[in-house]
Amino acid sequence: MDKQIAETINRIGPLDAAAQESARQRQDTLTKPLGSLGRLEELSILIAGIKAQPLPKTGRQAVIVMAADHGVVAEGVSPYPQEVTAQMVQNFLRGGAGINVLARLAPARITVVDIGTRAPFPPDPQLVARKVAPGTANMARGPAMSLQQAEQAIKTGIDILETEWARGLDIVATGEMGIGNTTASSAICAVMTGEPAEKTTGRGTGLDDQGLARKVMVIKQAIAVNKPDKKDAMDVLAKVGGLEIGGLAGVILAAAARRVPVVIDGFISGAAALIAVGLSPAVRQYLIASHLSAEAGHKILLEHLGLKPLLELGMRLGEGTGAVLGMMLAEAATRTLAEMATFGEAGVSEASSK
Amino acid sequence: MDKQIAETINRIGPLDAAAQESARQRQDTLTKPLGSLGRLEELSILIAGIKAQPLPKTGRQAVIVMAADHGVVAEGVSPYPQEVTAQMVQNFLRGGAGINVLARLAPARITVVDIGTRAPFPPDPQLVARKVAPGTANMARGPAMSLQQAEQAIKTGIDILETEWARGLDIVATGEMGIGNTTASSAICAVMTGEPAEKTTGRGTGLDDQGLARKVMVIKQAIAVNKPDKKDAMDVLAKVGGLEIGGLAGVILAAAARRVPVVIDGFISGAAALIAVGLSPAVRQYLIASHLSAEAGHKILLEHLGLKPLLELGMRLGEGTGAVLGMMLAEAATRTLAEMATFGEAGVSEASSK
Numbered sequence: 001m002d003k004q005i006a007e008t009i010n011r012i013g014p015l016d017a018a019a020q021e022s023a024r025q026r027q028d029t030l031t032k033p034l035g036s037l038g039r040l041e042e043l044s045i046l047i048a049g050i051k052a053q054p055l056p057k058t059g060r061q062a063v064i065v066m067a068a069d070h071g072v073v074a075e076g077v078s079p080y081p082q083e084v085t086a087q088m089v090q091n092f093l094r095g096g097a098g099i100n101v102l103a104r105l106a107p108a109r110i111t112v113v114d115i116g117t118r119a120p121f122p123p124d125p126q127l128v129a130r131k132v133a134p135g136t137a138n139m140a141r142g143p144a145m146s147l148q149q150a151e152q153a154i155k156t157g158i159d160i161l162e163t164e165w166a167r168g169l170d171i172v173a174t175g176e177m178g179i180g181n182t183t184a185s186s187a188i189c190a191v192m193t194g195e196p197a198e199k200t201t202g203r204g205t206g207l208d209d210q211g212l213a214r215k216v217m218v219i220k221q222a223i224a225v226n227k228p229d230k231k232d233a234m235d236v237l238a239k240v241g242g243l244e245i246g247g248l249a250g251v252i253l254a255a256a257a258r259r260v261p262v263v264i265d266g267f268i269s270g271a272a273a274l275i276a277v278g279l280s281p282a283v284r285q286y287l288i289a290s291h292l293s294a295e296a297g298h299k300i301l302l303e304h305l306g307l308k309p310l311l312e313l314g315m316r317l318g319e320g321t322g323a324v325l326g327m328m329l330a331e332a333a334t335r336t337l338a339e340m341a342t343f344g345e346a347g348v349s350e351a352s353s354k
Numbered sequence: 355m356d357k358q359i360a361e362t363i364n365r366i367g368p369l370d371a372a373a374q375e376s377a378r379q380r381q382d383t384l385t386k387p388l389g390s391l392g393r394l395e396e397l398s399i400l401i402a403g404i405k406a407q408p409l410p411k412t413g414r415q416a417v418i419v420m421a422a423d424h425g426v427v428a429e430g431v432s433p434y435p436q437e438v439t440a441q442m443v444q445n446f447l448r449g450g451a452g453i454n455v456l457a458r459l460a461p462a463r464i465t466v467v468d469i470g471t472r473a474p475f476p477p478d479p480q481l482v483a484r485k486v487a488p489g490t491a492n493m494a495r496g497p498a499m500s501l502q503q504a505e506q507a508i509k510t511g512i513d514i515l516e517t518e519w520a521r522g523l524d525i526v527a528t529g530e531m532g533i534g535n536t537t538a539s540s541a542i543c544a545v546m547t548g549e550p551a552e553k554t555t556g557r558g559t560g561l562d563d564q565g566l567a568r569k570v571m572v573i574k575q576a577i578a579v580n581k582p583d584k585k586d587a588m589d590v591l592a593k594v595g596g597l598e599i600g601g602l603a604g605v606i607l608a609a610a611a612r613r614v615p616v617v618i619d620g621f622i623s624g625a626a627a628l629i630a631v632g633l634s635p636a637v638r639q640y641l642i643a644s645h646l647s648a649e650a651g652h653k654i655l656l657e658h659l660g661l662k663p664l665l666e667l668g669m670r671l672g673e674g675t676g677a678v679l680g681m682m683l684a685e686a687a688t689r690t691l692a693e694m695a696t697f698g699e700a701g702v703s704e705a706s707s708k
Contacts, residue, residue, distance in 0.1 A: 031445055032452055033434075033559035037675070038648060038668025079705040080387075087702040091385055096695025098386055105689055205387035206705055294392060310667070313683075314392025321391070328682055329667075335459055341450025348441040351433040351560055 001234070002151045005250075008158050009280040011257035015049030023048035023055070029342040033351070039310065043288070043333035047171075050261045050286055058261070058334045061108035061327050062164050063173040063320040064251050065092060065099060066157070066244035068116030069135030070180030071144065075218045077183045079206050082135075085179045086119035092177070092319075093126045099175055099319035106324050106331075108173065111164060115156055116243030117178075130156045132243050136184075139222040143239045144184065150238035150246050154279075157250020161258070171261045173290070173327050174251060174269040175320020176244045179205075182295060185271035187219045187240035189297050191228050192274045193304045202267070202296030202316075233278025241275065248272035253279065256286035263330060265323035266293035266316060270301040277305060290326025291315055355588070356505045359604075362512050363634040365611035369403030377402035377409070383696040387705065393664065397642070397687035401525075404615045404640055412615070412688045415462035415681050416518050417527040417674040418605050419446060419453060420511070422470030422597035423489030424534030425498065429572045431537045433560050436489075440473035442531045446673075447480045453529055453673035460678050460685075462527065465518060469510055470597030471532075484510045486597050490538075493576040497593045498538065504592035504600050508633075511604020515612070525615045527644070527681050528605060528623040529674020530598045533559075536649060539625035541573045541594035543651050545582050546628045547658045556621070556650030556670075587632025595629065602626035607633065610640035617684060619677035620647035620670060624655040631659060644680025645669055 023045045028034060035041060047056045067089045073082050091097045092112045095104075103110045113128040114121055118135040121127060132152045136144035145153075164172065182204035189200040197219040203212055219240075226239035237246050249272045255262045256276075264273050264287055276283045289307035292298060294316040302309060310329050315322050343350050377399045382388060389395060401410045421443045427436050445451045446466045449458075457464045467482040468475055472489040475481060486506045490498035499507075518526060536558035543554040551573040557566055573594075580593035591600050603626045609616045610630075618627050618641055630637045643656050645665035656663060664683050669676050697704050 030452075031442065031450060032671050036559070036648075036669065036671040037452065038670065040667060040669065081703050081706075084703050087700065088385065091695055091700040091702060094695070094700070096385060096693075096700050098384075098391065098690055098694055101690045101693045102686055104693075105686055205390070294390075311665070313394060313664070315390065315394065316392065317386050317390040325683070325686060329679070332456055332459055332679060336452055336455045339450075339455045339458075340452055341445055341448070346441065346445040346448070346450050348445060349435050349438050352435075 002155065004155050004158060005151060008253050008257045012280055012282045015285050016052035019052050019054050020045050020049035023337060026337060030340040031343055031346050031348050037336060040333040040336060043330060044337040047261050047330060047334055051259050055338045056334050058171040058330050060168050060170040061106055062111060062169055063099065063103055063108050063175050063324055064111045064160055065175040065177060065320055066113045066115045066247040067177040068243035069118040070178055070184055070242055071136045071138035072140055072183050072218060073180040074138050075140050077215045077218055078179050078204060080179050082118060082179050085117050085177055088177045089114065089117060093124055097319060098317050098321045102321050102324040106328055108324055108327060113160055113247060115153060115247040132156060136242055139226065139240050140218050143226055144241055145238050147238045150234055153243045153246025154250035157247040158254040161251045161254035165258050169260055171263065171327055171330055172255050173263040173320050173323035174248045174265055174272060175323060176248060176268045176318055178242060178244050181242050181244060181268050183215055183219060184240060184242040184245060185268045186297055187222050188236055188271040188274055189301050190219065191223060191230050191236050191240065192278060193300055195300050200297035200300060233275045237275050245272045245275065249275040252276035252283060256283045261288055262286055263288045263290050263323045263326040265290060265320045266318055267295040267298045268318055270298055273305060274301065288326060288330065291322035356509060358509050358512060359505060362607050362611045366634055366636045369639050370406035373406050373408050374399050374403035377691060380691060384694040385697055385700050385702050391690060394687040394690060397684060398691040401615050401684060401688055405613050409692045410688050412525040412684050414522050414524040415460055416465060416523055417453065417457055417462050417529050417678055418465045418514055419529040419531060419674055420467045420469045420598035420601040421531040423472040424532055424538055424596055425490045425492035426494055426537050426572060427534040428492050429494050431569045431572055432533050432558060434533050436472060436533050439471050439531055439533045443468065443471060447478055451673060452671050452675045456675050456678040460682055462678055462681055467514055467601060469507060469601040486510060490596055493580065493594050494572050497580055498595055499592050501592045504588055507597045507600025508604035511601040512608040515605045515608035519612050523614055525617065525681055525684055526609050527617040527674050527677035528602045528619055528626060529677060530602060530622045530672055532596060532598050535596050535598060535622050537569055537573060538594060538596040538599060539622045540651055541576050542590055542625040542628055543655050544573065545577060545584050545590050545594065546632060547654055549654050554651035554654060587629045591629050599626045599629065603629040606630035606637060610637045615642055616640055617642045617644050617677045617680040619644060619674050620672055621649040621652045622672055624652055627659060628655065642680060642684065645676035
């Protein structure tokens, strides 16, 4: 394996049990009935373990949005034309997309990365231009990319996370844009979980029944043609993945190595998490599942990862929109842990046994 | 019925169908696959209908926290001593409670109302002193309050909402504090939904099995002794309710009359909603259920109201904590509706049928 990737994986350690225990004990002294903040308490304890801090902060938030194109759209797997990938990147840069609005609200900064769109972009100070290739090849006919391109995508993600880390980063969310990327994600999900493509494939941006049937067939064909090895996540990424999916897998690996909690968005980010966990199982503990997407297959994916989503709002937009809402809940979790008064501080009587 | 209450109820109209339709149409032009923001889209359309505005704003947020004591604690229904109600009010005023932390995050202003605590409070500019009575009577032995007190509690809630309205208010959340108030809420829930007390009663702040059995018995006794009439919500409130529950019912009625969306918190706020809807069924459309509480009975209560909670985080703290998180989602909903670019504005191609 590539040296940078191997070194990143080597830096990923276990959660800090002492910080977790300290956070757990503090939760039990705060002015509320024991456990009454439910999953916010669990989340605060998890983040303490991830960051190895008894009172972790999550104020400096970033969402990394990776954009790329997919050769498989030639098979007619999306109701949107391929140009929409680049058009939406422009929308991100001008602040008009869903992720822009929610990131302003959080607030979280956005980093938009061209890791593999087909279109040439004029230089833009807001766009991180790191094109590994102008889109993938059509995975229904052969591998989506070379092994070297897959590694390059992951290394790019590592670089991007490292740059965010250098800017000051407490928590990171994953987002993406790429017409055709639910097709790649469904293929990854089918391979990595062992479920049939019928179960891991959904309507994406809005296929009708006929379109859905075609998409399932294309995914089955891609798997049959390429024979990805589920024990080799890099092989799976190269053969049936996408450049933005590889990039996000790199972001996830590097975030875990830096002890930065990663809030994963929906189905495509979940596919990136499958790849990252396939490369390094220790990564799993650093993941926070923000929401359950309406896209079929996401439930299977999260169950396979052993993750329970925080939100279930029927969303399926991607871009990191669910993940940014998840970061708002993470902030609620760490702020209540840090800022609530204890029974002793507030002079509030504790419970007796009744 | 009291004139102020009747006049408030008379002002509650239907949702504005034109504003809803306008919001729905705009959602379908925004740069995202149709319906892909799921419940955020539904929520934005609902709020448009409530506020009679095609592009409603929810930036000016308030949470109203009503505190009161309950005579029924004499029956041993809570593991916490009654003094905790007043101690927690002090905690609210000093900013150390869960609701303070989450309200700062939202951000939402907090109004803390003493509508019926036992303790005399020294004057405090942060505390709205509107004590109807120093706690209710023990409902296991007779009515919790007189009909006049119940009406006074509701009128107080109306006054409080009107004051918030005068300060500038786009959306309001309900919160409460009152040792013993899950007992009153379970009794209200049993009466209004017709379900047995065993199903509407939970562990509150942390009862053990024996304590829970005693609580159920006390609730059954309160209902047997008082014979509340489910067709007369004011009667139910007076006989087995609480002053903070009446106050919040008043807040809900007045908010609906002002076309202000009301984000209801957990089980006790839900009991207040049952009373408000009992007094005026049109109120129901103005309610947003923020979360599903871990407290047994809340699910029954929400299903009876026909409301689907936005969040399910295993919370059961009350104070308005879940409701404030719900207001954050409401803000995400209205901001995406208002601020996202349309396909036309962004020059993004639309979907074809596939």
